[in-house]
Amino acid sequence: MKTSIATVSISGSLPEKLEAIAAAGYDGIEIFEQDFIAHDGGPREVGQMIRDHGLEITLFQPFRDFECLPEPLRGKAFERARRKFDVMQELGVDRILVCSSVHPASLGGIDRAADDLAALGEIAAPMGIKVGYEALAWGRHVNDHRDAWEIVRRADHPNIGLILDSFHSLGRGIDSESIRAIPGDRIFFVQLADAPAIDMDLLYWSRHFRNMPGEGDLDVRGFLNAVMATGYSGPLSLEIFNDQFRGTNPRDVAEDGYRALVALMDDVRRAEPEVRADLPRLPARQRAEGVAFVEFATQGQEAATLTDFLATLGFRKAGRHRNRQIDLWQQNDVRIVVNADPGGHAGHAWNARGTCICDIGLSVASARDTVARATALGSVPFHQPVAPGELDIPAIRGLGGSVLHFIDGESGLDRVWETEFLPVDGEAQGGDAEEGGAGIVGIDHLAQTMSYEDMLSWTLFYTALFDMKKSPMVDVIDPDGLVRSQVVASPDGALRVTLNGAETHRTLAGRFLADTFGASVQHIALASRDIFASAAALDRLGFAALPIPDNYYDDLATRFEISPDLLERLRAANLLYDQENGAEFFQLYSRAFAGGMFFEIVQRAPGYKGFGGPNAPFRIAAQKRLARPKGMPAR
Ligand SMILES: O=C(O)c1ccc(O)c(O)c1
Numbered sequence: 001m002k003t004s005i006a007t008v009s010i011s012g013s014l015p016e017k018l019e020a021i022a023a024a025g026y027d028g029i030e031i032f033e034q035d036f037i038a039h040d041g042g043p044r045e046v047g048q049m050i051r052d053h054g055l056e057i058t059l060f061q062p063f064r065d066f067e068c069l070p071e072p073l074r075g076k077a078f079e080r081a082r083r084k085f086d087v088m089q090e091l092g093v094d095r096i097l098v099c100s101s102v103h104p105a106s107l108g109g110i111d112r113a114a115d116d117l118a119a120l121g122e123i124a125a126p127m128g129i130k131v132g133y134e135a136l137a138w139g140r141h142v143n144d145h146r147d148a149w150e151i152v153r154r155a156d157h158p159n160i161g162l163i164l165d166s167f168h169s170l171g172r173g174i175d176s177e178s179i180r181a182i183p184g185d186r187i188f189f190v191q192l193a194d195a196p197a198i199d200m201d202l203l204y205w206s207r208h209f210r211n212m213p214g215e216g217d218l219d220v221r222g223f224l225n226a227v228m229a230t231g232y233s234g235p236l237s238l239e240i241f242n243d244q245f246r247g248t249n250p251r252d253v254a255e256d257g258y259r260a261l262v263a264l265m266d267d268v269r270r271a272e273p274e275v276r277a278d279l280p281r282l283p284a285r286q287r288a289e290g291v292a293f294v295e296f297a298t299q300g301q302e303a304a305t306l307t308d309f310l311a312t313l314g315f316r317k318a319g320r321h322r323n324r325q326i327d328l329w330q331q332n333d334v335r336i337v338v339n340a341d342p343g344g345h346a347g348h349a350w351n352a353r354g355t356c357i358c359d360i361g362l363s364v365a366s367a368r369d370t371v372a373r374a375t376a377l378g379s380v381p382f383h384q385p386v387a388p389g390e391l392d393i394p395a396i397r398g399l400g401g402s403v404l405h406f407i408d409g410e411s412g413l414d415r416v417w418e419t420e421f422l423p424v425d426g427e428a429q430g431g432d433a434e435e436g437g438a439g440i441v442g443i444d445h446l447a448q449t450m451s452y453e454d455m456l457s458w459t460l461f462y463t464a465l466f467d468m469k470k471s472p473m474v475d476v477i478d479p480d481g482l483v484r485s486q487v488v489a490s491p492d493g494a495l496r497v498t499l500n501g502a503e504t505h506r507t508l509a510g511r512f513l514a515d516t517f518g519a520s521v522q523h524i525a526l527a528s529r530d531i532f533a534s535a536a537a538l539d540r541l542g543f544a545a546l547p548i549p550d551n552y553y554d555d556l557a558t559r560f561e562i563s564p565d566l567l568e569r570l571r572a573a574n575l576l577y578d579q580e581n582g583a584e585f586f587q588l589y590s591r592a593f594a595g596g597m598f599f600e601i602v603q604r605a606p607g608y609k610g611f612g613g614p615n616a617p618f619r620i621a622a623q624k625r626l627a628r629p630k631g632m633p634a635r
Pocket residue numbers: 061062097099134136165191206207239
């Protein structure tokens with residue numbers, strides 16, 4: 001099936017839009033009339049420019065306020081249509097969208113609308129033009145695709161068909177199953193859009209808040225399942241009116257849309273295996289099995305300070321890379337790669353941003369399938385030269401210059417540590433508190449910071465590639481502004497990522513973004529099975545916990561049934577505490593290092609699903625009191 005996007009969905013001049021749409025991989029565009037009118041060049045030239053980008057014009061739109069008008073308005077509407085048809089012929093597009101009328105003079109009446117459309121079909125037919133009728137959710141008389149279909153059915157003209165737009169149907173809560181009764185060849189075009197669940201006026205919601213399928217809360221998948229069941233085989237086109245998208249980089253928005261569209265088509269192929277549609281075949285969403293490693297880019301003195309810091313967390317140097325200046329720091333199965341190699345990706349990352357997390361390794365069932373799916377969704381594979389004896393670990397570029405590597409057991413990639421790293425003599429490798437570690441047994445979650453504008457992109461990135469679900473967005477109160485936070489997690493919790501979107505530079509997250517020049521992991525939450533034992537071990541190791549004020553503990557006693565003994569132990573160790581239905585969660589924070597990164601150590605009871613959100617304002621305030629954005633915490 002052809003992929004398409006309406007020019008209204010992205011920002012820029014028409015040539016900029018075409019460039020971005022073509023680069024993202026779409027087959028065609030819906031040309032929004034305004035984009036054509038605003039361009040300085042005639043219809044023939046515009047048509048040629050579009051085709052020169054390798055794009056087809058799938059639709060010309062919108063044609064408004066056509067049906068059910070009394071004379072003389074009716075005659076004028078037909079005259080307008082004739083002119084548009086002429087323009088369409090010059091552009092080289094054979095399909096036009098007529099949206100249901102909002103004209104105050106519109107008389108309504110299903111048969112009147114059908115007669116008008118049939119008469120329009122007579123004008124369109126000799127020109128080879130097909131007219132599709134769309135019910136706007138706020139149409140004056142027609143605002144439901146079932147009524148639009150009845151009009152098209154009664155018009156009974158081969159050049160008149162139906163246009164479905166997921167926003168108008170789902171936004172009104174119309175059951176998608178009603179689509180299954182419509183003959184596929186009577187559907188002339190299908191537009192797809194999602195939207196966040198916000199209770200507001202339909203027109204305003206549609207014109208400002210639509211987003212890419214999967215980015216919002218509408219059941220676009222259920223809608224498209226029903227469409228595909230009809231036998232429809234025309235283009236699938238994104239029509240996204242969104243204020244934010246109109247103001248950001250057109251390439252990024254076009255790429256997100258392509259990712260969303262391909263993932264959606266894949267979902268439909270899997271959900272409706274009986275439907276023999278021409279849908280792309282790609283490996284299924286991958287099960288993320290956990291974080292295999294986190295890699296820091298660092299150099300010189302910063303590297304030494306970082307590794308000193310890791311030592312206070314109970315990590316030990318466990319290996320040194322055969323060929324490069326890369327060390328492996330380990331505690332039980334938690335691996336932190338400290339990459340001080342001046343060349344390659346890490347070197348570039350360090351040059352651009354200073355000490356930062358430049359790479360994340362994820363454990364997956366099949367690394368090859370993960371890269372194949374990511375590539376089909378528009379991601380770019382990542383390669384670095386591989387020296388003899390090194391493994392070529394499959395990788396992709398994530399968003400914002402990040403890199404993700406994928407490790408699986410299937411192809412022996414999980415042997416990378418023994419293969420590429422030499423053990424470090426004389427260093428203990430134990431991770432238990434008794435053995436000199438701090439009882440860190442895993443990575444509970446990664447917290448990525450980005451600008452608020454990029455949050456939808458990241459959520460989509462994770463949920464389209466992996467079997468991961470997003471949870472509702474929550475507000476985190478920073479003393480100097482708001483940070484929005486959303487979790488994406490695999491169903492079994494093997495991989496959890498919190499995405500924090502900063503709106504100003506004054507928040508802790510915003511300052512990190514500004515200081516490190518872009519989105520990346522700002523903190524790593526390490527898992528302990530016994531946080532009190534870990535806290536004691538960390539203390540012995542010289543770890544400096546983030547001090548939490550007494551007021552916090554006094555308040556805690558009023559919020560939870562908590563024994564005085566436990567309260568005192570929390571206070572003594574600077575632990576934060578939360579509960580969900582009796583399931584407990586403990587948190588211990590490090591101080592910030594290297595431009596605002598930090599570690600968190602948590603103990604999570606199995607029933608606890610959250611991330612200590614209620615504690616975030618106190619943690620942030622404490623961090624800000626100590627803020628030393630450059631350099632390491634005092635020991
Ligand atoms: O908001 C509008 O006017 C509008 C126009 C054309 C469409 O296809 C649509 O879905 C909405």
